[in-house]
């Protein structure tokens with residue numbers, strides 16, 4: 001076979017089978033950060049362990065005083081002791097009921113007001129200075145007033161959550177509607193779209209991402225306002241509990257309450273984002289490109 | 290229509306285009322704090338039914354303005370524009386307008402974008418979907434009906450926009466540098482696609498381009514606009530045989546002859562602008 005060098009190599013045109021594909025997993029996928037699939041969650045765990053481990057160690061050895069700073073192991077214990085008691089069924093329900101009702105009202109009214117005003121540049125100009133004033137006011141400063149007007153029950157929480165969430169939803173919706181490019185409006189004219197068609201088919205769908213941003217931020221701000229109000233006064237609520245635990249040096253219970261607040265808010269944001277992903281597939285298409 | 294005429298695409302059908310008449314129009318634009326600008330000097334032109342007319346000339350000489358006047362988007366300061374005797378007005382269902390940028394709605398798929406003009410007119414959904422699908426298949430996008438604009442290449446997006454313009458079978462088609470943002474190869478391909486569709490439908494076309502080669506390949510007539518204020522300074526008839534093959538024409542002697550002749554005029558205007 002060594003003499004075969006004299007034989008001219010195969011002509012290039014000879015059909016050859018296509019090279020076989022590399023085994024699955026070897027080719028780089030288009031997904032961003034695909035190679036982080038394991039290392040990122042691992043990093044989360046390590047980071048958490050270091051953070052809370054240091055805290056635990058410092059508290060256990062007396063480097064920091066657990067009376068003021070709490071201790072992770074005790075916090076978890078407290079969380080489980082209180083989770084299915086009054087903390088969850090009374091205070092968590094009270095806070096989230098108030099915030100969710102306030103947020104829903106703010107969302108509905110915020111979106112409607114923004115859409116209605118976007119149709120009238122004149123009204124928008126008239127409202128603008130008052131709007132800016134209202135938005136510059138630190139809304140938490142209204143808490144004592146609202147408590148006076150609405151009492152210690154759920155109404156004050158609703159009013160406070162509403163007062164902050166409304167403006168967030170309103171301004172994000174307005175920005176979304178106004179983001180419609182002039183080119184898009186020109187197209188609507190060229191195609192002979194009516195005013196209502198222009199709004200429904202050319203402007204509104206483009207505003208949906210902005211509206212969702214408003215909804216997400218609105219909830220977080222609504223929660224902020226409601227909890228701040230509760231800390232001032234209230235019959236029930238996580239803010240009420242925070243104030244009580246801080247005053248009685250129950251730091252572990254304090255942190256356990258914070259965990260419930262964070263978990264609830266994150267759960268809600270996650271729900272909203274899931275809905276957004278379903279509604280805005282076209283945006284997803286852009287991102288994964 | 291009988292079944293025989295459906296299959297017989299070579300038969301020359303009577304042109305379906307509108308007669309476009311632009312008489313003595315001129316256009317002033319207000320410019321803040323300054324004298325009004327004369328964008329288009331007194332101009333007249335006629336596009337016969339089924340005629341393909343290209344506008345060429347230096348940029349800023351009012352080609353887009355004249356197109357917008359025909360579309361009814363801009364009201365001329367003086368003079369009249371009529372389509373089949375009716376004064377131009379915006380949003381006429383028998384006028385299609387295509388711009389350099391595709392203007393596709395990002396939240397609609399290619400199919401949804403092409404269905405849009407029919408949707409606005411209340412065409413039944415099934416029929417709209419059928420016609421849009423058919424046209425998208427004709428322009429080679431059969432596999433991309435359900436792709437969003439962000440998933441399509443530049444050329445594919447412009448083909449979608451072209452389909453959106455043609456799907457309602459307008460009798461007047463206005464195009465403002467529709468292929469200028471594309472690479473050379475894609476541009477040639479799209480010129481071919483559009484010519485093939487047009488040779489079948491024979492609408493009246495006003496096609497603005499800054500590319501003289503493109504104008505000669507496509508047009509029956511070329512109007513050369515002079516530098517500002519805009520005005521038509523020359524009118525050439527292009528008697529190349531149809532149907533035309535965009536790729537083969539590049540090597541055609543007559544084509545080069547036209548190019549030389551028109552370029553000698555156009556060059557002076559470009560230099561003056």
Ligand SMILES: Nc1ncnc2c1ncn2[C@@H]1O[C@H](COP(=O)(O)OP(=O)(O)O)[C@@H](O)[C@H]1O
Pocket residue numbers: 318319326328347348349350351352353354355
């Ligand atoms: N809406 C407008 N307002 C003011 N000036 C305009 C307007 N549209 C066009 N012009 C001016 O009119 C002239 C012609 O513009 P245009 O028709 O766009 O030229 P072309 O399409 O040939 O490049 C330019 O000087 C341009 O600045």
Ligand SMILES: [Mg+2]
Pocket residue numbers: 349352353465
């Ligand atoms: Mg132009």
